[in-house]
Amino acid sequence: MSCTTLTPDFLIQHLSTTSNSQTPNSTMAKTKELSKDTRNKIVDLHQAGKTESAIGKQLGVKKSTVGAIIRKWKTYKTTDNLPRSGAPRKISPREVKMITRTPVHVRARLRFAREHLDDPEEDWENVIWSDETKIELFGKNSTCRVWRRKNAELHPKNTIPTVKHGGGNIMLWVCFSAKGPGQLIRVKERMNGAMYREILSKNLLPSARALKMKHGWVFQHDNDPKHTARATKEWLRKKHFKVLEWPSQSPDLIPVENLWRELKIRVAQRQPQNITALEEICMEEWAKLPATVGCELEEKERFWSELDEMMESIPTGERVVIGADFNGHVGEGNTGDEEVMGKFGVKERNLEGQMVVDFAKRMDMDVVNTYFQKMEEHRVTYKS
Numbered sequence: 414m415s416c417t418t419l420t421p422d423f424l425i426q427h428l429s430t431t432s433n434s435q436t437p438n439s440t441m442a443k444t445k446e447l448s449k450d451t452r453n454k455i456v457d458l459h460q461a462g463k464t465e466s467a468i469g470k471q472l473g474v475k476k477s478t479v480g481a482i483i484r485k486w487k488t489y490k491t492t493d494n495l496p497r498s499g500a501p502r503k504i505s506p507r508e509v510k511m512i513t514r515t516p517v518h519v520r521a522r523l524r525f526a527r528e529h530l531d532d533p534e535e536d537w538e539n540v541i542w543s544d545e546t547k548i549e550l551f552g553k554n555s556t557c558r559v560w561r562r563k564n565a566e567l568h569p570k571n572t573i574p575t576v577k578h579g580g581g582n583i584m585l586w587v588c589f590s591a592k593g594p595g596q597l598i599r600v601k602e603r604m605n606g607a608m609y610r611e612i613l614s615k616n617l618l619p620s621a622r623a624l625k626m627k628h629g630w631v632f633q634h635d636n637d638p639k640h641t642a643r644a645t646k647e648w649l650r651k652k653h654f655k656v657l658e659w660p661s662q663s664p665d666l667i668p669v670e671n672l673w674r675e676l677k678i679r680v681a682q683r684q685p686q687n688i689t690a691l692e693e694i695c696m697e698e699w700a701k702l703p704a705t706v707g708c709e710l711e712e713k714e715r716f717w718s719e720l721d722e723m724m725e726s727i728p729t730g731e732r733v734v735i736g737a738d739f740n741g742h743v744g745e746g747n748t749g750d751e752e753v754m755g756k757f758g759v760k761e762r763n764l765e766g767q768m769v770v771d772f773a774k775r776m777d778m779d780v781v782n783t784y785f786q787k788m789e790e791h792r793v794t795y796k797s
Contacts, residue, residue, distance in 0.1 A: 447474065447482070452492035455482045465775060477721035480775055481714045487771075488764060514662050521660040538591040539630045540657060541621060544669040545600065548677060550581045550691050581688050585695065586612055588620050589672060590630075595620030597699040599692050606642045617654075633657040635667065675702060701742070701763055717768055724776050733778070741765025743780055750774075755784035 458468045469476040588595035596616045634640045679698040685691040744762030753773035
């Protein structure tokens, strides 16, 4: 599965183009979208106990499409279209008005694009990116959808209580690379230059070692005054850290936003009730994030749909073995899933792991590595 967040394509596309227009020779295939009624019928038939094959035949829809609709409903309790793939907005429409790019800023961004446009992928894989964000306790971290009767949108069971100013928040600092997430740190006080240097001192090198960065790796941070202060620059120089020169007024170029979005969605789903729980859940969910977290749900579903179609093309009677790291945790135990897995998975099941289990059920296959115990050094999937 390709990954938007952890490859250089995201950055280069933002830098090297000024519009979303297609070139004269480019084409884009577009499949007909299922109506809302059809999507809801798929869910109704699934709840009635019908198989995906039977649903597909009854409604004249591909089995892989039926599977994708059901997975979306299981995950988000809706069949509505979700936000399209691509980097989420770094800034709100109001903040867009607050960013004023002078000709100097524009020239700097263009120069940056030209200097790095032809950099090989290996160079971008050797960059450690960093960023800070604020997470609200009861903030709008994700959209919650409900099934309701007409004109019942204000019924208490269809609403979520809110607290003025979000009920409190925490500030987080994080770093990551193409190899996966680095350390996540809560900033408990108002950050200044000295605190920022302390965070780097305690967390940047350990993250680089954990991510197994190659010699000569490059560090990226934006042009916040704490980052560009003379004392910070001198500290980085003395530590012999290479720093990626970053153009001013460019929050839209930082590829960490997919990670923040995924983290906030996962945290909101667990509904922390106080600041302490919020911090603990942030740490737990961050540790679960796989390296392919940058993939939007639409891209993941396209992968599984294409794999479904490939499986359907294999002649009956053939034995199939798929060897791959799907960057998911199917979880310990197998209650309810005994037909496709054993009891020796690890950690809690995440979305990617659920997709693996659902695929195994659809194709009458087994998640083989859950049927036997593994030595710690053999759990390479869970260390990656």
